[in-house]
Amino acid sequence: xxxxAARIRRATMAEHREAETRSFISRLxxxxxxxxxxxxxxxxxxxxxxxxESAAARMRTDEVAAGFADPLLDRVPSLEADVExxxxxxxxxxxxxxxxxxxxxxxxxxxxxxxxAHHYVRYLGDLSGGLMVGxxxxxxxxxxxxxxxxxxxxxxxxxxxxxxxxxxxLDALPSVFAPAELDVLVAESQLAFxxxxxLFVEMGTHHSSPAAA
Numbered sequence: 001x002x003x004x005a006a007r008i009r010r011a012t013m014a015e016h017r018e019a020e021t022r023s024f025i026s027r028l029x030x031x032x033x034x035x036x037x038x039x040x041x042x043x044x045x046x047x048x049x050x051x052x053e054s055a056a057a058r059m060r061t062d063e064v065a066a067g068f069a070d071p072l073l074d075r076v077p078s079l080e081a082d083v084e085x086x087x088x089x090x091x092x093x094x095x096x097x098x099x100x101x102x103x104x105x106x107x108x109x110x111x112x113x114x115x116x117a118h119h120y121v122r123y124l125g126d127l128s129g130g131l132m133v134g135x136x137x138x139x140x141x142x143x144x145x146x147x148x149x150x151x152x153x154x155x156x157x158x159x160x161x162x163x164x165x166x167x168x169x170l171d172a173l174p175s176v177f178a179p180a181e182l183d184v185l186v187a188e189s190q191l192a193f194x195x196x197x198x199l200f201v202e203m204g205t206h207h208s209s210p211a212a213a
Contacts, residue, residue, distance in 0.1 A: 004171050005170040007186065008186055011190060012121070012186075023200075024204035024207070025200050031139070036207065037207030038141060040091050042147075043086075044199060045150065048122075049076050051104040051108075052118060055108035058110075059108075062115075064177075065115050065119075069115075078149035079150050081146075094203070107188070113182075113188070114184070118189075123166075131151060134150070173185070
């Protein structure tokens with residue numbers, strides 16, 4: 001891992017760890033979240049990714065951000081299919097989801113720096129721990145491809161190679177962004193993890209029963 005990719009990873013390590021260890025996501029990985037909790041989380045993600053991928057569609061005209069806004073990463077069609085399969089179409093956005101979506105709407109449609117920060121947090125995570133989450137929830141809830149399409153990147157057969165190329169693009173950013181802009185990108189990445197962690201906290205207050213209940 002080279003310079004800027006390493007910097008952003010180090011800078012977000014604490015927030016990343018905090019988000020991963022929030023009780024809801026740790027219980028999900030332990031198979032202790034009820035089915036409706038998993039379905040509700042999928043619905044929350046759909047709200048978030050609709051906004052982020054709406055921003056991505058605009059950012060494909062941006063000279064720098066276009067390199068990140070790869071349509072192969074788009075999750076909305078998969079999330080829509082999962083939400084329908086899980087019968088979660090009626091789930092409304094939580095307050096934490098609304099705050100997350102508002103931040104994306106405010107910043108990511110016009111700022112390449114903010115867009116790349118949120119893009120990095122979401123999609124590099126999806127291509128890493130997200131794949132493991134998909135396997136676990138499939139096992140917990142007895143799901144086949146239906147209900148876990150979000151975690152499947154059929155158009156990216158080599159996630160490791162894709163992530164390596166992504167980090168190479170991150171490492172090129174100091175040649176196009178001023179140091180102050182890079183600082184903003186790092187800070188926004190930290191905020192993205194905090195917004196995600198806040199979602200897990202609120203999910204935990206609504207879905208506290210064990211999966212077996």
